[in-house]
Amino acid sequence: MQDSSRLIVIGIDVGGTQTRVAAVDRMGQILARCCHRTDEADGADRLIARLTSAVENILDEVGVGSSAHMRLGVALPGTLDQRRRLVVRSVNLPFLEGYPLIDELSRRAGHTAVLFTDAEAATWSEYVSCASRAGRFVHLRLGTGIACGVVVDGRLQRLDADRGQHLDALVVDSTPGARPCPCGRRGCLETIASGRALEERAREVGYTNGIASLQQAWERGDETAVDLIQKVTNALTAAVNNLATLFEPSVICLGGGVVTALPCLLDQTMARLQAVRDENGEAPMSVQPARLGDDAGVIGAAMLAIDPQ
Ligand SMILES: [Zn+2]
Numbered sequence: 206m207q208d209s210s211r212l213i214v215i216g217i218d219v220g221g222t223q224t225r226v227a228a229v230d231r232m233g234q235i236l237a238r239c240c241h242r243t244d245e246a247d248g249a250d251r252l253i254a255r256l257t258s259a260v261e262n263i264l265d266e267v268g269v270g271s272s273a274h275m276r277l278g279v280a281l282p283g284t285l286d287q288r289r290r291l292v293v294r295s296v297n298l299p300f301l302e303g304y305p306l307i308d309e310l311s312r313r314a315g316h317t318a319v320l321f322t323d324a325e326a327a328t329w330s331e332y333v334s335c336a337s338r339a340g341r342f343v344h345l346r347l348g349t350g351i352a353c354g355v356v357v358d359g360r361l362q363r364l365d366a367d368r369g370q371h372l373d374a375l376v377v378d379s380t381p382g383a384r385p386c387p388c389g390r391r392g393c394l395e396t397i398a399s400g401r402a403l404e405e406r407a408r409e410v411g412y413t414n415g416i417a418s419l420q421q422a423w424e425r426g427d428e429t430a431v432d433l434i435q436k437v438t439n440a441l442t443a444a445v446n447n448l449a450t451l452f453e454p455s456v457i458c459l460g461g462g463v464v465t466a467l468p469c470l471l472d473q474t475m476a477r478l479q480a481v482r483d484e485n486g487e488a489p490m491s492v493q494p495a496r497l498g499d500d501a502g503v504i505g506a507a508m509l510a511i512d513p514q
Pocket residue numbers: 370371386387388389390393394395
């Protein structure tokens with residue numbers, strides 16, 4: 206048994222691009238970490254071997270003996286079946302669909318693994334790190350894909366249970382030309398503002414470095430970049446307004462790699478939201494950028510492993 210004042214948990218965040226493993230204390234501080242690329246070609250078996258060895262190395266680094274029994278909080282993008290402890294559907298990690306990752310990882314690592322969606326994990330860590338601990342808190346995450354999480358009265362809401370599609374609130378284009386979303390619908394925010402969609406769109410309009418070129422191009426007033434950011438801003442503003450109507454949150458937190466890479470998108474969206482509310486005579490809504498960046502998932506997975514809600 207661990208001394209509870211020094212409770213250490215392992216967080217694992219298997220993303221579409223990067224896999225992060227970290228030892229986290231009960232305050233959500235990272236004590237040791239490692240990161241590697243998620244390689245679909247490796248397959249599930251190799252992924253588990255990598256995770257098992259990363260966990261061993263990290264426990265070594267923080268001085269936890271190999272006989273200690275740990276909890277591993279695992280965050281994954283997709284739809285989960287908690288009863289069967291597996292991923293039913295994942296656009297970003299199709300090779301894990303139906304694979305008993307949690308049972309296999311628990312068996313091979315010799316620790317107890319618990320499963321969460323990446324949206325749940327990131328939402329929980331951002332909520333806990335939010336100074337005001339809002340009564341209702343909505344986290345919209347623009348990563349490789351789009352994810353959304355909600356906390357009400359200090360409890361994480363399980364939005365993704367049995368869902369294969371995005372929330373209705375995240376459908377922002379209902380025109381006939383709306384692009385198909387991997388979730389099966391058309392016009393989801395995913396098709397416009399996800400990292401995957403934006404990379405594709407940026408390349409289509411001539412930015413060979415994709416999203417990486419967009420912020421600078423926008424700063425120098427390049428018309429193509431300004432147009433593209435404008436379209437994404439419109440879509441994001443609509444999604445945030447829909448979420449505000451649906452959940453009446455006191456704080457909406459915007460996070461994910463797209464927000465980090467494109468500060469112009471966050472600024473424009475916040476300005477637009479304020480303008481719309483001023484026009485309608487509504488009270489200002491607190492829209493905050495996420496605080497934890499790429500660590501939100503791994504910290505949240507660890508913290509949920511301590512308190513699974
Ligand atoms: Zn969708």
